[in-house]
Amino acid sequence: MVSHQLQFKLERIPKKPGVYLWKDKYGQIIYVGKAKNLFSRTHQYFNAIHNDKNFLLVNHITDVDFIVVQNEIEALILEANLIQKHHPKYNILLKDGSGYPYILLTDEIHPRLLYTRDYKKLKGKYYGPFATNKSNRYNTYNLLLKLFPLRKCSFIPKNKCLYYDIKQCLGPCIHNIQPKIYKPFIQQIDDFFKGKPKNIIDNLTSVEKQAAHDLNFEEAKRNLDLINQIKIVSKEMSLTQNVSLHGLANEDIVGYYIKSNLMAIVIFSYVGGKLLTKQQQIIEFHLNYEDVLIEYLLQYYYQTYNLPKKCYINLKSTSLIQLSQAIKLNFIKPISGKHKSILQNAAHNAKNFMQTNYLVYRRRKAQTTEAFNELRKVLNIDNLSLIHIFDISNLFGDDKVGAMIALEDGNFNKNLYRRFIMKDTNNNSDYSAMYEVIKRQYAKIITERSMLLPNLIVVDGGLIQINAALKALAELNLHQVIPIIGLAKNQHHKTHSIVFPNKKLIILNQQSSLYLFLLNIQEEVHRFAINFFRQRYKDSSFKSMLNEIPGLGNKSIQKLLSHYDNIANIKRANIDELSQYVREDIAKLIKEKLK
DSSP states (O other), X not given: OOOHHHHHHHHTOOSSSEEEEEEOTXXXXXXXXXXXXXXXXXXXXXXXXXXXXXXHHHHHOXXXXXXXXXXXXXXXXXXXXXXXXXXXXXXXXXXXXSOOOEEEEEOSSSOOEEEESOOOGGGEEEEOOOOSOHHHHHHHHHHHHHHSOOOOSSSOOSSOOHHXXXXXXXXXXXXXXXXXXXXXXXXXXXXXXXXXXXXXXXXHXXXXXXXXXXXXXXXXXXXXXXXXXXXXXXXXXXXXXXXXXXXXXXXXXXXXXXXXXXXXXXXXXXXXXXXXXXXXXEEEOSSOHHHHHHHHHHHHHHSOXXXXXXXXXXXXXXXXXXXXXXXXXXXXXXXXXXXHHHHHHHHHHHHHHHHHHHHHHHXXXXXXXXXXXXXXXXXXXXXXXXXXXXXXXXXXXXXXXXXXXXXXXXXXXXXXXXXXEOSOOSOOSHHHHXXXXXXXXXXXXXXXXXXXXXXXXXXXXXXXXXXXXXXXXXXXXXXXXXXXXXXXXXXXXXXXXXXXXXXXXEEOOTTSHHHHHHHXXXXXXXXXXXXXXXXXXXXXXXXXXXXXXXXXXXXXXXXXXXXXXXXXXXXXXXXXXXXXXXXXXXXXXXHHHTO
């Protein structure tokens, strides 16, 4: 049943392109959509017969807002930006994470091989990304470390280490290694990732035979083991490269499979004509499947470091044109030939992924729903669409920092995470720290209207932290607006109970969905807080020492901060290594200062 207020707004929506935002009774944005004709699109929700996919959404709509733009492309881009900002519960969202890993060959004077998810072109040459199983990734990386005697240490020590003794490092710490010596190894690494391990195997076979001839059986066995490992890893890698494209194509192929209101999406990524990665995900949707695919692809390629030249997918031509213009990537619907065959294979993979993960997805969804419903019942709060969780981190009671994470409809929204450096250095108690963090967070929201107020505040701790939060909220006239609970630990430092401001306790059943749900958010806020503390502690230690060195500016200090973990590592680094980041004369001053 559409309310009079909503009906009034719907009748006055213009027949122009734009973005519409559905809201629930609490004023929360629950869905963001785009439209060529806002009037027609928004009315379709209420004129069409509801099915299982859109019934839940329509049933929760009580208000609407809209933004008019010039054309469909602008609407598509605006839709993506608003989804990233608000994370509406009925929009599909990409998996949280930091992306697929790469293997990086650094461009340092003495190069290293690194396993990383941090893609930055300036650091060296990247191979990947790798979306194969974790065992495959690490087998490949560990094999390369054994094969090529590159530097393993993040800093160059003054004395040789174990890697030199077992012939897995050339020893730049004790030898003057010229850059040209590394060139054959760099070429062999390139050959390896191009699927040409033959030269590597031939070299190892020659060394193995010579060692056997010299009766050096230990060396012979080491090389024979490496040969066998190369063959195993090459076979594993070939399992995801059994379909090749001619030429040096960098292309993606997207297949999907639908079951009920779930869609499995598989993206094959080809680099240099070879299948390197497979991205797969199950998403829940409540509207037209093609709109869901477009939304997913828009988010996915906004987060992709290296865009392919083409993407093949079964969508109608108007959608392909919109995506191509919005992302600057050529979207194509294959009609026949090799790409059509691979598209069918991607769709088959999507079906298999759905069949093997359908029950797991449903079970996990049911557990989250069960935990959420139990929390609502325990707290007697109907709306828990936004929850803020706070924690304080410190070392031996000194240099405290604060952290806040946010849950929207049970999912972490990292766009809303906040970190706090304590301003009140005169009082370093847990009470004062929590009071300051709560006061600053909600004073800012009230003043700047920077985000919505939460439906619940959770503090990591007991009555001390709760009372500090209550005092801060009372000074902002919010103490009767936002309920607060604490998560207390027992004497073994394990989460034990929910604490209320009136001192009431609810002991948690450690086998319940609610306990696991609360434990998960408690661990997440603690992780976020402690990581911030460690980073701040590291930065302050560096800066206090390095700021005293004449000629060493902030930019150079930041370079050192991003590379070294502590002062001890800088002390162990030689002048040549430091000269990669600062001038040689400054490097000498640093070494002199740290003596």
